[in-house]
Amino acid sequence: MSNVLLSMRGVSISFGGLAAVQSVDMDLQEGIVTALAGPNGAGKTTLFNLITGNLPASSGQISLRGKSILGLRPHQIAGMGIARSFQDLRLFTHMTVRDNVLVAIEPSSWLWQPGGRAAQRERMRRVDEALEQTGLAGMADSRAIDLSYAETKFLSLARIIATGSRIWLLDEPASGLDVNSRTRFISLLRDATRRGVTICLIEHNLDVMTEIADRIAFLDRGRKLAEDVPEKVLRDPELISIYFGKSR
Template sequence: MADIPLSVRGLDKHFGGLAAVQNVDLDLRPGVTTALVGPNGAGKTTVFNLITGNIPADAGDVLLDGASVRGLQPYQIARRGVARSFQDLRLFGRMSVRDNVLAALEPAPWLWQPGGGGARRARAKAVETALERTGLTAQADARAMDLAYAERKFLSLARILATGARIWLLDEPASGLDPNSRARFVALVRQAVSEGVTICLIEHNLDIVTELADRIAFLDRGAKLAEGEPQEILGDPQLISIYFGEPR
């Protein structure tokens, strides 16, 4: 397990009589991009919520570097190097772009942060580097709410970049992007992977999946039906018929 930074074992979650996630196993490896693919309602975002502690699992475990994090709070899991994006972005609309990124690095909710001037300068440098890599330097002083949609998507990625997280969970990060922005996103993800970041993404655009994913885990009705290389999964006619909602 030493070479598997994040591992999911037998993960299970029910909401009343609905089996949202059923006995899911998943290994996320360093420098590998894994895509969670499946029709709407397959349980993909719920898997992310279970990994990050946003909702408690009914059964199973989540292991970081072989140690269980089940039952920890989301902030505790985040501080262990797991960062995620959300479909609704969750930006601070009236705060500047720079302050949105800086907020992701503040270790405490106090006006005066611990660590002194050295820590403050390190946080500021991380923010500027993240803004540069996401192409947002020129918008650093703009309010988040005034950004174009694509730039807000990149702001959510800048917050992840600045934290230095080694595991990224990205929930539909390329949805709604124009072709140029999509190319920027692909380049950003590829650079992160080349630096050893482990990435798992939920994405409905199969072109993006084909372009970025090294592995695909296919979910339907909360269960993992298959896992393998993209050409294997996307070349399976039964899985593709499930994905497009064709009668079974």
């Protein structure tokens, strides 16, 4: 399909005798939110690590816009427009909110990078725009450690927005958010997809998956068992039984 940005075919990796990801085929389409669902240990985060180059696939192919990205280093893949968040957020807690976003714009965030004042102004414009979108503009000079839990989640998203990446890999981005913050967070993701951003997220909250995902890929023990619209996946009694650990 012409709107497929990232394609995975037969992707596998093993750790010793454990097959963590087994022959996974999946496409991430432009402007679509795909949720990775499945019990703990299903291989969801490992799949993210394979896409971003943090782990080398033992077999299979991963292509971005038809070009293989296997063997590339994480910073090279990030530079091609794939941004990622982590469960632990990985913020610089004693730096300001603004600087946390600024350092995410690698490799052009450092003051000694070429481009002069015009490039520096453009970087700051992107940072300010990301903070405005996430409701953090008034906290730009606050330290990350002084933010509330929900605000740190939005700061993590602001870092991704500022990169201008077209593919976002989000690891439980809405976990622990109150209802109002979650609604605002989901709205931000939907706004991004309307601009053509492709999102793949790991999520354990079935309500969030139903609300945000266009498609759900269900994994168990490293295998993709199903991929379809949320209504079909989440109504499959066998998959739900696996999800809640009743038939493993």
